[in-house]
Amino acid sequence: MLEMIGLAEDEEKVYLALLRSPAGDSGELAARLGMATPDAEDALARLADKGLLGRAPGGTSALRVAPPDAALSPLLVQRQAQLHQTQTEVARLIEDYRARAALHDPEEIVETVTGRDAVTESYRRIHQGAAKEVRVLVTGPPMVVSSADNDVARASMAAGVHYRVVYDRALLDGSDDPLLLAESCEPGEDVRVAGDIPMKLSIADDHAAFLPTVTSGLEEPSVIIVRPSGLLDALEWIFETIWETAVPFPAHDGEGSLTAMPEAEVEARRLISLMLSGCTDRAMANQLGVSVRTVQRRINRLSAQMGVRTRHQLIWQATRRGWL
CATH class of the missing domain: 1.10.10.10 (Winged helix-like DNA-binding domain superfamily/Winged helix DNA-binding domain)
Structure with missing residues (x-):
């Protein structure tokens, strides 16, 4: 999970090993981790560049890492700032795209759907068309289909489609009828939680995105369906950026069941x-x-x-x- 704040896989492996116990030198560390000594030395050099190596007490040359609260917190704050900047820039990109869409034959890549029945049908069509993976950002009240009533998603997961879903933390704080993450995990969703998710979004494989534009009030719900294009690439990128910094539920090391x-x-x-x-x-x-x-x-x-x-x-x- 430390990859989320900029550590490569081998850097995380070395950092956590030294966090548990210092090592006398790179050779000892490499032997402990089953790595080649040059690979361990390279990872150590990159950790040093990031300020994650500390000094052993008493002037010894033992390898040890800087305390996590002092070393990792700045990296986490930096990544959060980058995420916020990215969200702002992508939102600006989307607005700019919409303003100029008429100049680029938008009917080729963007379809606008309005009305509850039409939006519901489009949602089902997009999700049923997924063969490998659906990526979803969930925030605000349900627009046409709630998590509890999403039979299309459950059927797709039963057929082997992988669902990665990030829920807005605000949805968990509702006192009357809060969204229950455990229920979302039951059918097989890969669940994470993040704060201040900027939009609702569903992406089916790499071929279509479902992006609501009118989600509340007295107006009929409205969405745009985005097909392969620079705009779809931007939406995929913002999902992956949010996913990287979101918190897995439940916490899991990825090993075992x-x-x-x-x-x-x-x-x-x-x-x-x-x-x-x-x-x-x-x-x-x-x-x-x-x-x-x-x-x-x-x-x-x-x-x-x-x-x-x-x-x-x-x-x-x-x-x-x-x-x-």
Whole structure:
């Protein structure tokens, strides 16, 4: 997951290894990780350039990394700033494109659909046309199809289509009828959470995007369907940018199956994900189906098990264990 803040796979591997235990030299580290010594030295050099290598106490030459709070937090802030700048620029690009579309024969790449029935049919057609993957950004109230009623998505996942979905954190805070992430995971969605998602969006494979333009108020819903073009490339890029910085739910290292884990560990990983995504205790309670006091007790118990005192330290321990 540290790839999200700019670390290559081998850099992350070396950083986490040194975070767990310093090494005497690059040869010892390479042997521990099953890497060639030149590859380990190259990764160490890049970590040093990024300010992620620290000094061992007492003037020894042992390899160790800088503390995560001092070294990684600036990288995270920088990536978040880049994401915000990217979202602003893509939004400007879309508006500029719409203003100039008439000069480029828009009917070839953009179809406008208006009206609830027509929009619903277009949504189903786009999703049913996916053969490999559907990428979705979910924010705001449902426009034509809610997550609970999305039988098209469930049928596609059952047929082997991979769904990557990023939900806006604000959807988890609803006190009356919050969106429940666990229910979204059940049919097979690969779920992440992010704050301030700028738009609703669905992308089927690389051949079509479904982008709502009117989503609320008294007006009929309206969408544009974007086919392969520079605009579709931009929409795919903004999805991938948001995906990279979003928080997986539940936290998972990608190895093994969550279904094979004890329920207590799965619940712990869900709790860590919700904490890292910035949810309130009330929102975490809603997502886990327990009371706020139960959430607080679970956080205290998990902190004690990991030997930490604060929620910040708890998240870093989860990172060290490869959960995030």
